[in-house]
Amino acid sequence: MGNQRKIKVGVFGAYRGMTMINVMARHPDAELVAICDKYEPLLERCKKVAEETGSKITYYTNFDDFFNHDMDAVVLANYANEHAPFAIRLLYSGRHVVSEVLPVETLAQAVQLVEAVEKSGKVYSYAENYCYFLATQEMKKLYRRGDIGEFMHGEGEYVHNCEPIWPRITYGDKNHWRNRMYSTYYCTHSLGPILTITGERPVKVVGFETPNAEYMAKLGYGGGTSGMIVAQMSNGATVKSLHGNLKREPSSVWYCIYGDKGMMESDRWHEGVHRIHLFRDEEKITDYEVSYRPKPRVTSKLAAMTSGHGGSDFYTMHYFLEKVLGREDGENCIDVYQALDMGLPGILAYRSICNGNVPITVPDFRNPEEREQFRNDSWCTNPEIAGDDLAPLCSFGSPDIPDEVYEKVKKMWEENF
Ligand SMILES: NC(=O)c1ccc[n+]([C@@H]2O[C@H](COP(=O)([O-])OP(=O)(O)OC[C@H]3O[C@@H](n4cnc5c(N)ncnc54)[C@H](O)[C@@H]3O)[C@@H](O)[C@H]2O)c1
Numbered sequence: 405m406g407n408q409r410k411i412k413v414g415v416f417g418a419y420r421g422m423t424m425i426n427v428m429a430r431h432p433d434a435e436l437v438a439i440c441d442k443y444e445p446l447l448e449r450c451k452k453v454a455e456e457t458g459s460k461i462t463y464y465t466n467f468d469d470f471f472n473h474d475m476d477a478v479v480l481a482n483y484a485n486e487h488a489p490f491a492i493r494l495l496y497s498g499r500h501v502v503s504e505v506l507p508v509e510t511l512a513q514a515v516q517l518v519e520a521v522e523k524s525g526k527v528y529s530y531a532e533n534y535c536y537f538l539a540t541q542e543m544k545k546l547y548r549r550g551d552i553g554e555f556m557h558g559e560g561e562y563v564h565n566c567e568p569i570w571p572r573i574t575y576g577d578k579n580h581w582r583n584r585m586y587s588t589y590y591c592t593h594s595l596g597p598i599l600t601i602t603g604e605r606p607v608k609v610v611g612f613e614t615p616n617a618e619y620m621a622k623l624g625y626g627g628g629t630s631g632m633i634v635a636q637m638s639n640g641a642t643v644k645s646l647h648g649n650l651k652r653e654p655s656s657v658w659y660c661i662y663g664d665k666g667m668m669e670s671d672r673w674h675e676g677v678h679r680i681h682l683f684r685d686e687e688k689i690t691d692y693e694v695s696y697r698p699k700p701r702v703t704s705k706l707a708a709m710t711s712g713h714g715g716s717d718f719y720t721m722h723y724f725l726e727k728v729l730g731r732e733d734g735e736n737c738i739d740v741y742q743a744l745d746m747g748l749p750g751i752l753a754y755r756s757i758c759n760g761n762v763p764i765t766v767p768d769f770r771n772p773e774e775r776e777q778f779r780n781d782s783w784c785t786n787p788e789i790a791g792d793d794l795a796p797l798c799s800f801g802s803p804d805i806p807d808e809v810y811e812k813v814k815k816m817w818e819e820n821f
Pocket residue numbers: 416417418419420421440441442443446465466467481482483484485504505506531532533573713
C-alpha cells in the first residue's frame with residue numbers, strides 16, 4: 405500500500421468507540437467512512453464529529469450492512485466478550501482489525517483468531533491502551549535499556565470501583581457482558597503493561613477471587629468482586645495482577661517492576677500514570693533515586709488533544725495506522741500472540757479458581773501444536789457460547805438477583821444518564 409493513501413476506517417460500537425471515532429476522523433492517515441451501532445442515539449452524537457471534521461460517514465445499525473461497506477480497516481469497540489467472532493470475519497474478508505479489550509471469550513476462539521490472522525496476512529492489533537500511558541511507555545524504554553537489570557517481580561493494578569457508574573455502563577440489561585463477567589476476565593489493563601514493558605510472557609497462573617459484594621449485587625452483578633492472578637513468567641520472574649470493583653477513589657492504575665539492578669513504578673496516587681519513580685542500584689550513578697514526568701512520544705496536536713485514559717487512546721489508533729502503512733512505529737502495536745499472552749491468563753486463572761486454585765499452564769499460541777488441544781474449548785460463563793461447558797459466575801456462589809433489580813437499574817439509567 406502506498407504511503408500517500410489514507411486508510412478507510414470503520415468503527416463498530418459507538419459508545420467507547422466515540423474515542424476512536426474522534427481520533428480517526430482527525431488523523432492525517434485515516435479517513436473515517438463508516439460507523440455501526442444498533443443504538444441510534446449514539447449515531448446521532450457521531451454526526452457532530454462528522455460536521456466538525458468534514459468527514460463523510462455512512463451510519464449503520466446492522467453489522468452485516470456495515471460489513472459490506474468499502475473500508476480497509478475496522479476498529480472493534482463492541483461488547484468486550486464478542487470481539488473475536490467479528491475480528492475473524494473481518495480478517496478473512498481482507499480487512500485490518502484493531503480490537504478493544506478483551507481479545508477472546510474462550511480458548512476455542514483464540515485458536516480461530518490466530519488462524520484468521522495467519523491465513524489472512526492482515527494486521528491484527530490489540531488496543532490495550534494501558535500499555536501506552538506515559539509511565540508504561542517510559543518503563544518499557546528504561547527496562548529495554550537495562551536500567552533496572554533483569555526482571556524479577558512485577559505488579560499491576562486496575563482497581564476501579566464501577567459501582568457509581570454501573571447503571572450508565574450496563575443500562576439495566578440483565579445479559580450485559582459486564583453483568584455476566586467473572587472476576588479475572590478483564591485482566592489485560594493490569595497484566596498487559598507488565599508484558600509490554602519486559603517482553604516476557606506468563607507460563608503458569610494461579611487465580612484467586614473475592615466473593616460477590618452486596619454493593620455490586622444490588623446493581624445486578626453476581627460475579628466475584630475482584631480477581632487476582634499470580635503468574636510465573638518465561639524468565640522465572642513472578643507477577644501479581646489485581647483488578648476489580650474494590651473500594652478506592654481515585655481508581656488505582658499502577659505498575660511496578662523489580663529487576664536485579666533496581667526497580668521502578670508509576671505513581672499510585674496523585675499523578676498516577678503521568679509520573680514514574682526509579683531506583684537504580686549502581687555505584688556510579690549519583691541520581692540512584694529519581695522521580696519524573698515522562699515526555700509524550702508523539703507531540704502532534706491530535707496526540708495532545710486526545711486526553712482519554714491519560715492520552716493513551718491516541719496511541720492505539722496511531723500505531724495501528726502506522727502498522728497498516730508498513731512504517732517502523734507500527735512495531736509498537738500489540739500483535740495477536742501478545743494479545744493472547746495478556747488475555748488468556750484471565751480465562752485460565754478463573755479455571756484455576758474453579759478448581760481449587762490449582763496452577764495452570766499458559767499455552768503459547770505461537771506454537772500450532774500447543775494451541776491445537778484447545779480447538780473445542782468453549783468453557784466460559786456465557787450460556788450462548790459455553791453449551792454444556794458452562795462455568796459458574798462466582799466460585800463462592802452467586803446471589804439470586806431478581807428481575808426487579810435490573811428494572812430499577814434501567815430506571816436509574818433513564819433518569820440520570
Ligand atoms: N480500553 C479502555 O480503556 C476501555 C474503556 C471502556 C470500554 N472499553 C471496551 O470498549 C468496548 C465497548 O464497551 P462500552 O463501554 O462502549 O460498552 P458496551 O459494551 O455496552 O457498548 C458496546 C456498543 O456496541 C454496540 N453493539 C454491540 N454489538 C452490536 C451489534 N451486533 N450490532 C450493532 N451494535 C452493537 C452497542 O449498542 C453498544 O453501544 C468493550 O470491549 C470494553 O471492554 C475499553
